[in-house]
Amino acid sequence: MNNKLAVTIIRWAIAVPAGLAAWFGANYSIGTTFGFFHGFEVVEEFWDAPDMNGMPISGTYIILVTRLVAAAALVGMIVYLVPRYHQRVATIAAALVSVAALGFLGFVWFQAGNADLKLGPDGWYRHILDALSIILGAIFGAWVACGNQRHRTRA
Numbered sequence: 001m002n003n004k005l006a007v008t009i010i011r012w013a014i015a016v017p018a019g020l021a022a023w024f025g026a027n028y029s030i031g032t033t034f035g036f037f038h039g040f041e042v043v044e045e046f047w048d049a050p051d052m053n054g055m056p057i058s059g060t061y062i063i064l065v066t067r068l069v070a071a072a073a074l075v076g077m078i079v080y081l082v083p084r085y086h087q088r089v090a091t092i093a094a095a096l097v098s099v100a101a102l103g104f105l106g107f108v109w110f111q112a113g114n115a116d117l118k119l120g121p122d123g124w125y126r127h128i129l130d131a132l133s134i135i136l137g138a139i140f141g142a143w144v145a146c147g148n149q150r151h152r153t154r155a
Contacts, residue, residue, distance in 0.1 A: 051122035071137025
């Protein structure tokens with residue numbers, strides 16, 4: 001019984017890197033898919049640009065889908081690998097991912113306030129869309145993973 005805390009820490013230590021690997025894997029696979037449809041050079045230029053790079057409609061769904069699926073994969077992987085208290089784990093993981101997204105948006109706001117970063121309306125739209133997509137993806141991933149765990153334990 002004394003090993004219970006150690007096992008929990010080890011499971012979290014495995015779950016977080018696995019979730020980050022799922023995040024990067026989802027980003028890469030979806031980015032490759034968008035590259036096939038829109039052209040790899042166009043998508044690469046879009047990701048490198050600080051604003052929407054002249055792609056307001058297709059850029060919106062590229063960001064929305066990529067960030068939503070990646071955040072859902074991150075939170076879902078963490079919930080699947082931490083075996084107990086799925087609802088609490090899902091809430092904690094979604095909250096941490098959401099705070100990180102808002103923290104990045106705050107960092108961009110701070111940099112823009114210091115005049116280190118010049119952003120126009122397209123740049124702000126992109127960063128706000130990034131943060132909202134990540135938050136919605138984290139919530140969706142927590143909801144799906146927690147609901148799927150409920151059905152798995154009943155069977």
